[in-house]
Amino acid sequence: MPDSTAAAPYLQLSGVHKAFGAFTALNAIDLEIQQGEFVCFLGPSGCGKTTLLRIIAGLETPTAGRIEQAGRDITIAPPAERDYGIVFQSYALFPNLTVADNVAYGLVNRKTPRDEVRRRVEELVKLVGLPGSEKKFPGQLSGGQQQRIALARALATSPGLLLLDEPLSALDALERVRLRQEIRALQQKLGVTTIMVTHDQEEALSVADRIVVMNHGVIEQIGDAISVYREPATPFVADFVGKVNVLPGRIESGELHVGQFKLRTSASERAAHGDVKVYLRPEDVLARPAGGGTPSFAAEDPFVFDAEIEKIEFLGSFCHVHVQSAAFAPHRLTVYLSLNFLTEQALNTGSALRLKLLPERLRVF
């Protein structure tokens, strides 16, 4: 991953602010993106992620702030004077032009010789995995194929920056997973700096070098997938990215009290005295069967507690298991268990479980 301190950033946003009348869409956005990076803007609808992308594209003008691309101030440059290719959720392919004409749309205008245009179109159509479709009209292609052509058109002029505005939202689930991996592979092959807007956390986690989590017009956290997931900077990020148990707790002289547990972690020592919320991921609780037989947790382990299965939510290879335990009563916990484990141990609603908390994984806000 590119080192964010060394080279000058390829794209730099400072103090970007956007207001629509009285409504503040974006507030004090500072962001640096390195050459060749794949960055995702992630957030719920209305969080300002698309507005931010449109500002970078010059389709909206920020109310205040400054944007630099490759050392050039582009804050108030019109779209035509910027260097980027863009792909929209709606594909926005020209329906009356063939695939070849669509892909060549930006090339023809640059007075590229005809042979070269044809060669480049062929190369691009092959690059996105649709060789031989040059003579077809967009209407004859599936959604996924159309989006690939839109990608080829955006890349045709070899832009320095690729902007993807929810490119996968209009596709069905399988196609979405396939295309996002293709986009990632293509991006790595070409090394083009890429920004993708998405509201799908799985999409962001699986393809991005770095994720910019946004909410209510501000950046909540910037980080790679693991750090956003494991070390959410704010309750919003913890809640929005992945599933999480939220438990009431209390900090007393550097010690965290949650349920029946009193524990001391690096986080609890930093936290101020008072009531807190404790965030615990479902997979950060390990499970063993309660009875003997298979090696269980030692009962004297301070973080082990007994629980009873209340409900099993079947999700496929893994299940969300809702458990009840004296340790956290009256609050229930959701833990993440594999279907194999449940089957092997013959666990069902009402079965007893022995669980172990991973204290370092607890997040306290």
Next chain:
Amino acid sequence: MSTAASVSATPSASAPAKLAQRVHWSDRVAHVWLLVIAFVLLAFLAAPLATILMQAFEGKDREFVGLSNFIAYARTPALLSSLWNSLWVSVAVTVITIPVAFLFAYGLTRSCMPWKPLFRGVSLIPLLAPSLLSAISLIYWFGNQGIAKNFMQALGISQIYGAPGIVLAECFAVFPHALMILITALSLADARLYEAAAAMGTSRTRKFFTITLPGAKYGLLSAALVTFTLVMTDFGIPKVIGGNFNVLATDVFKLVIGQQDFAKGSVVALLLLLPAVFTFGVDHYVSRRQTAMLTARAVPYKPSPSTGFDRVMLLCCSAIALLMLAMLGMAIFASFASFWPYNLTPSLRHYVLGLVDGEVGEGFINSLKMAGGTALFGTLLVFFGAYLLEKTKGASWLRGPVKMLAMLPMAVPGLVLGLGYIFFFNAPGNPLHGLYQTTALLTLCTIIHFYTTGHLTAVTALKSLDSEFEAVSASLKVPWFRTFWRVTLPICTPAMVDIARYFFVNAMTTISAVVFLYSPETKVASIAILNLDEAGEMGAAAAMAVMIAAISAVATGAFMLLARWVDRRTQAWRGPR
């Protein structure tokens, strides 16, 4: 360039500097064109209307006289009675036409009766001829020498000239206008509502009163308002069949052309403008409600066969269609009759008389010139204007006013527009004075008169295009006019053919706006008919009206063929449909 942007990275909290994007040269080109459109609309719409407004407040020597013209008007009992006549006749026509048109539209959209396309075609006949065709036809049916005069008198109507004739003829003339609105309103039904009602065992009558009627209420309101306004402002019919029964529209003509009383004429014109502006406002409000009702997920309603109901609908629609055919048929029959009512053997006497002696032949050439010009230049102006408004950016100060000006003609009766043209272009000081009484001005006036419908068609077509085409083009460094030429225009050609057809047919049949503007050299056919009627040459007038209808029908057919050809040439990408 980048040094010009002296924007601090951290804006001060008190007064953040508002950023404005640099304008790309291609956007400047768009702004210049938008200015051109704005100028055309200002010079040929806003300025003439403003002149009427000024005239209404000016005395003989162009001095400001406040409301005294209005007071003088209110003190003229004859003029006041015209106002009353206009109002009650318009209400009467609305009350008769709307239920009949609703029944017809209901049959077309909600039954499985046979021959629907035929009925649709027949219902559009009144659009092909000047509105006065129906008045002429009524005179042959019920006039002093009409063949059904005795039948009418048995019904208690002593003579057709006057209110009865106007009401009947107007019902015929406005029928297709009301019908089109009602068909649209009734087609916008969501089948899921009817399925849900059927699942709950709802009766047909209850479905009609709880789903159909509430769903169509905005359409009904809109159709009623449009009917009222059209009757209020129509000139041809009361001129031909009104006799001594005066209405506002004929008053304007008499005051301005007969008595040269421009001040009172302007006052009456403003009175005509009022209901139209009111209608426009309500319609604008209603149409927004109407679209909000139908979500993208609605399932279009498809009627299912029901023998008894379909038969009743067929009967009703046939009766209405036969009445319409009777109206056109009589005009055709009379136009060929040698000497009404004594010698009914067919001859071309009236056609020869009209074309040669009445100099209507020249009128037809002028009409075709004007209609062709309106169709060609009107379509280009309207479509390009709509494109600039919808798809280019920047110059936002200009967009609101231009949009308003594009919608304004809907609210301006042709008679008022024509009057404004006299006042504005006949003024000796006007640099555009040279246009007065030329075919060019007649064409421009007609384009403006029918601008809004064309504009709305173009906007609808443009709105259906992906809104990101322009953004993609800009990112590929392709200027907007290239995308306009390569993408937008080819996709929208069917809509443009539609606009051109609308312009052509309306230009062939219009009377109200151009009646003030012609000279002997530029007189169009529809006006020539009016003159023939005034000269007592009823047969020739009928013949010429039938000819206009025939030309309009042929032109409509030609435009349909053109549309099919264009479809094949430019819409191949839509794939087999």
